[in-house]
Amino acid sequence: MSERVTNWAGNIVFGARALHHPASVDEVRELVARGGPLRVLGSGHSFNRMADTSGDLLSLAGLPRLTEVSADRRSVRVDGGIKYGELAVRLDALGLALHNTASLPHISVAGAVATATHGSGVRNANLATAVSGLEFIDGRGDLVVLDRSHPDLAGAVVGLGALGVVTALTLDVVPAFSLRQYVYDNVPRASIESSLSEMLADGYSVSLFTDWSGLDANMAWLKRTAPMSGEWFGARPADGPRHPVPGMPAQNSTDQSGEPGPWHTRLPHFRMEFTPSAGAELQSEWHVAATDGLAAIDAVASIRARVASVLQVCEIRAIAADELWLSPNYERDSIALHFTWIADTEAVEPVVAEIESVLAPLHARPHWGKVFTSGGESLRAEWPRFGDFAKLVERYDPDGVFRNPWLEAVLG
The missing domain is CATH 3.30.465.10 (Uridine Diphospho-n-acetylenolpyruvylglucosamine Reductase; domain 3)
Structure with a gap:
């Protein structure tokens, strides 16, 4: 491949022999018919080698918008x-x-x-x-x-x-629909300990952010249909706009004034017109049952000095249960701990392994597109329908056209 193609963060350089941009579904079928290995490259926002291949990469960005x-x-x-x-x-x-x-x-x-x-x-x-x-x-x-x-x-x-x-x-x-967004600073640890469930339910979407330099949360971001004022669980309203990552420019973030606005201008943390051209970061995320949310926070707190040494920010949020076989939220309401790391794989991976170790008793499930080190039976055991998924793969791709080393390691 003549062009050097990387993921968004730049931590993965794809080893494909060619990158294709089909302009129709028929062209996609022709490329698949040639045989593999072949993988699809989306927006490149995965932080591991799930999209990598020694064969052909295929981007669907050129398909007609529908x-x-x-x-x-x-x-x-x-x-x-x-x-x-x-x-x-x-x-x-x-x-x-x-x-x-x-x-x-x-x-x-x-x-x-x-x-x-x-x-x-x-x-x-x-x-x-x-x-x-x-x-x-x-x-x-x-x-x-x-x-x-x-x-x-x-x-x-x-x-x-x-x-x-x-x-x-x-x-x-x-x-x-319309939403309002509010940001609060300095959420006390005591409030998190006593009221985590109530906090995460106090809005259409709620996120806590911490850099793990202490036990309090640095910020809370609330996206709500109704207006609010005053303190929030002991946290005070921010005195100006914020960015989730400390030190980054707040103008890249969505409106936090509390004024109502269209759903798509409030639900994301970042503005669409801010196009990230380079991501000096890595990301990891683990999901636990909602009933284990505080236990997961405590588990990370037990190694917070190690975490903080390579961390930019950690986001804590809730997600409802579903019935999708490989969803981290399969059959359980969940709390997710999302980590935005510094862009140093060698320094970050040992800390990732430590987090996996302390979260293992809580049956944490990783986000498939992020950095994680667990594998084998211990990984697959966390999804009850994983064996059924493996059978689907054999049925729809019997010749392994879409296989790559990352997928082989996941499937076992």
Whole structure:
């Protein structure tokens, strides 16, 4: 491959022999028909080698944009290359919305769905749960169309790129709505200890941020339908706009004034017009049962000096349970601890392993697109339907067209 292709953070340099930009579904089928190895590259916001290959990389960014709203206005069919920020603007203009978004609107819909990426909110399941239909080119080059009446859909949605090339998705939508965003500084540890569940439920979406330099949280970000004023669980209103990462420019963040605005301008933490061209960071994330949220915070606190030494910021948020086989939130309401690390793999990976060790008794499940070191049976044992997913992979990709070393290690 003549061009040097990296992920967003730059910690992964892809080893593909070629990068393809098909402009139609027929071109995708032709590329798959040539045989593997082949992997799909989304927006490049994964921090591990799940998209890497020694064969061909395929980007769907060149597919024609597709936003077909159903007659009942309850769903929209989109192409496999569209990003959430693009889709949000299109939907809002039609008076429609998604139930949730990730903190970064620059990521591709198909990539986020395939890894069970999420926003937050105790009543909000992850982004993949909006999928009511999936269209992909399987390892034989055939177009597969699944909907909620098909027993394979729950296994195929969070597919890790293992079943095929997702060319289109159908997503549930809701009427467009407005939200307000508020930021509070210095959330006391005592309040977290006594009221974590109440805190995370006190808004459409709530995030706590900490740098683990102490036991208090540095900030709370609340996205709400109703106005609020005064202190919040002992935290005081921020005296100006903030960025989740200390020291970064606040103008890149979404409006925090408490004024109502369209859903897609409040749910993400970052503005779509701020395009991240380089990410001097690594990321990891683990999900535990909501009932174990405080125990998980305490577990990380037990090694917080080690964590803080390589950390930029940690975000704590809630996600509702779902029925998707490889979702970290499968059959359990969850609390996720998301870590934005410094851009130093050698320094970060030993700390990642320590976090995995202290969270292991809580059956923590990692985010598939982030940095984690666990593998083998200990990893697969955390998903009750993992064996069924492996059978789906064999059925839809019997010749291993979409296999790579990362996927082999995950599948076992």
